[in-house]
Amino acid sequence: MSTFVAILTRDLRFNAARMALPVAFFLLVATLYPFAVGPDAALLGRTGAGIAWVAALLAALLPVERLIAPDAAAGMLDQYAVRGISEELAAAAKLLAHWLAFAPALMLACVPAAALLALDGRALLQLELGLLLGTPGLAALGLMTAALTASERGGAALTGLVMLPLAVPLLIFGAGGGLKLLAATSLLLVAIAPFAAGAAIRAARS
Amino acid sequence: MTPRLTFDSVTGVRGGRTLFEGVSFDLAPGDALHVSGANGAGKSSLLRIAAGLLKPKAGAVTAQGQVALADERIALDLELPLGKALGYWASIDAGELSFALAGTGLTELAQVPVRMLSTGQRKRAALARMKASHGHIWLLDEPANGLDADGVTMLEGVIARQRARGGIVVVATHQPLDMPEAQRLAL
Numbered sequence A: 001m002s003t004f005v006a007i008l009t010r011d012l013r014f015n016a017a018r019m020a021l022p023v024a025f026f027l028l029v030a031t032l033y034p035f036a037v038g039p040d041a042a043l044l045g046r047t048g049a050g051i052a053w054v055a056a057l058l059a060a061l062l063p064v065e066r067l068i069a070p071d072a073a074a075g076m077l078d079q080y081a082v083r084g085i086s087e088e089l090a091a092a093a094k095l096l097a098h099w100l101a102f103a104p105a106l107m108l109a110c111v112p113a114a115a116l117l118a119l120d121g122r123a124l125l126q127l128e129l130g131l132l133l134g135t136p137g138l139a140a141l142g143l144m145t146a147a148l149t150a151s152e153r154g155g156a157a158l159t160g161l162v163m164l165p166l167a168v169p170l171l172i173f174g175a176g177g178g179l180k181l182l183a184a185t186s187l188l189l190v191a192i193a194p195f196a197a198g199a200a201i202r203a204a205r206s
Numbered sequence B: 001m002t003p004r005l006t007f008d009s010v011t012g013v014r015g016g017r018t019l020f021e022g023v024s025f026d027l028a029p030g031d032a033l034h035v036s037g038a039n040g041a042g043k044s045s046l047l048r049i050a051a052g053l054l055k056p057k058a059g060a061v062t063a064q065g066q067v068a069l070a071d072e073r074i075a076l077d078l079e080l081p082l083g084k085a086l087g088y089w090a091s092i093d094a095g096e097l098s099f100a101l102a103g104t105g106l107t108e109l110a111q112v113p114v115r116m117l118s119t120g121q122r123k124r125a126a127l128a129r130m131k132a133s134h135g136h137i138w139l140l141d142e143p144a145n146g147l148d149a150d151g152v153t154m155l156e157g158v159i160a161r162q163r164a165r166g167g168i169v170v171v172a173t174h175q176p177l178d179m180p181e182a183q184r185l186a187l
Helices: A002-017 A020-037 A041-066 A069-073 A076-082 A087-116 A121-149 A155-166 A168-176 A179-203 B043-050 B082-093 B097-101 B119-132 B149-164
Strands: B004-014 B017-027 B032-036 B058-064 B067-070 B137-141 B168-172 B183-186
Touching: A002 A087, A002 B082, A020 A041, A020 A087, A041 A069, A041 A087, A041 A121, A041 A155, A041 A168, A069 A076, A076 A087, A076 B067, A087 A121, A087 A179, A121 A155, A121 A168, A121 A179, A155 A168, A168 A179, B004 B043, B004 B168, B017 B032, B017 B043, B017 B058, B017 B183, B032 B043, B043 B058, B043 B137, B043 B168, B067 B119, B082 B097, B082 B119, B097 B119, B119 B149, B137 B149, B149 B168
Parallel strands: B032 B168, B032 B183, B067 B137, B137 B168
Antiparallel strands: B004 B017, B004 B058
């Protein structure tokens, strides 16, 4: 358990230091969208939540490249392995650290974004609830993708191609308001992510 | 537990190419093994097989006791001061940071970010990580690379102390290293 906390603390510190960029990216998209479609509040209010979800998805992509690859290259993951720390435990700690650094910041950024996208209070609440349920699934997808692409050159471009299609269910249920299905999808992804990522880390060694 | 490291006619393969075949040795507490060989002969792969990171193509590997590995990658956070970066592993291994740094010539460098360290200082830092790890079986990959004469003497002393404590040391290097009564393996 203390190993889990140690890995979590280290990763959280590094992830939190890198979180400004994705959040700024998310806010930038929310700022640009009204310029592109015009200031029509009714149109913005109708489409704003969907744009917020797409922006959240793209912002979730940005930190993925740095989740696993630097630790694999620096030999940290091998050092965990020789200590008998399972890849699954390390991956689970990384998943939680990624979500903690990413989701609260994004949900906070949704408040100014809602103003920019002319979302009313009810729509904002719906969006925040959706992100609360959906971001664990996004983080899990990000971790699995990071583990799969860690040893590949050109991982950054590959990351989007692997992760975005898999995020379609989260996007549909999240933006469409199917919160129970969203929660179920998220739960499933979180449940399999440490095992899938752990297997990918092991496979990259041989 | 009595540490022990045994290779029984082990074959190592990397990228489909056979590096070595039928390698056997048996290391008991206090033993050391000097693995030598040309570049690409499979010294690092042998250490990775001993560490359990790579599966041998054939043969059996038995490692009893906690393994500690120092390969060509430093496995320390480059942005952190050396003391904190080593402290991370010390906290996971329940090791003593001051004990790890003692005698490695790094005590004054504890506040310096790891990325500012020279090649030799990084090798010393990796050795400090090994000391803090409480590992019984030390696997060292080219530990003398970049070390000055003092550094090599320090390294030989640290290895001797690990053996005297009942540990096992495997060193893969193409450089001469003074390890009394060490077994030798040429790949």
